Amino acid sequence: MNTQKEPLDWYKVADVDELPAGRVKTVTAGVYSLALTHIEGEFTAMDNSCPHQGGPLGEGSIET
Numbered sequence: 053m054n055t056q057k058e059p060l061d062w063y064k065v066a067d068v069d070e071l072p073a074g075r076v077k078t079v080t081a082g083v084y085s086l087a088l089t090h091i092e093g094e095f096t097a098m099d100n101s102c103p104h105q106g107g108p109l110g111e112g113s114i115e116t
Contacts, residue, residue, distance in 0.1 A: 078110025
């Protein structure tokens with residue numbers, strides 16, 4: 053059984069000060085478009101495509 057894993061590629065997509073708290077921003081990592089969020093001091097990245105409408109999540113707003 054091969055237990056070796058492929059190395060991960062890391063991409064810097066933004067500086068911390070580029071995304072104020074409570075905001076969302078579209079970023080690109082390699083060939084992937086992501087929605088970067090900043091909520092209560094934590095940053096999260098997710099697929100930028102809305103599963104319901106197909107539009108870009110990074111152009112929306114955050115509701116908590």
